[in-house]
Amino acid sequence: MASPPPVSAARKGLVFLFAAAVTATFIINLCAAVFACGCRALWAGAAEHCNIHAAGGRHCPWCSYGHGGFPLALGLILAAQLAVCIWPSGWGWRMRLVVALALFPGAGVVVGVLYGLVSGYWA
Numbered sequence: 001m002a003s004p005p006p007v008s009a010a011r012k013g014l015v016f017l018f019a020a021a022v023t024a025t026f027i028i029n030l031c032a033a034v035f036a037c038g039c040r041a042l043w044a045g046a047a048e049h050c051n052i053h054a055a056g057g058r059h060c061p062w063c064s065y066g067h068g069g070f071p072l073a074l075g076l077i078l079a080a081q082l083a084v085c086i087w088p089s090g091w092g093w094r095m096r097l098v099v100a101l102a103l104f105p106g107a108g109v110v111v112g113v114l115y116g117l118v119s120g121y122w123a
Contacts, residue, residue, distance in 0.1 A: 011093045016085035019100035020078055023108075027074055030105060034112035035060050035121065061115035073111050080107040 007015075028046055032039040037060035038049040047053075052063040062070045081100040091099075116122055 005092070007091070007093045007096065012085050012096065015093050015097045015100060016082055019081045019085065019097065019104070022101060023077055023081065023104045024074065026104070027077070027108070030108045030112070031060065031062050031070075034109060035062070035116065037063070039063075058121055061119040061121050062112070064119065065115075069115075073108075073115060076111050077104060077107045 025042065028039045029041055031037065037051045039047050039060065040049060047060075047063055050060050050063050051057060052059045062073050065072070080103045084099045084103060085096050
């Protein structure tokens with residue numbers, strides 16, 4: 001089986017932009033899945049019902065670290081996706097896209113669990 005032709009920098013960029021758009025659109029859903037915090041899809045209220053707004057109890061780690069917590073989590077996931085998209089390998093653009101999309105929940109759960117453990121969210 002012949003290896004796929006080299007992927008151009010423009011195509012790698014498009015693969016990353018598509019994966020990043022999916023990630024940015026659904027990251028709040030991942031937040032809700034990992035932390036059961038009350039967050040909803042962007043079009044259904046987003047963090048309006050997040051437990052960060054409750055006076056007592058536990059607070060969502062991605063939301064409770066101020067303006068840097070959620071963007072840092074997103075940035076870590078996007079960094080993993082970017083690495084896959086630009087890494088010099090024999091992968092074609094389709095394989096890069098599949099892996100980059102799979103990294104959204106994969107890296108997202110890892111980042112979420114780390115945030116939860118560091119913050120004592122499940123303690």
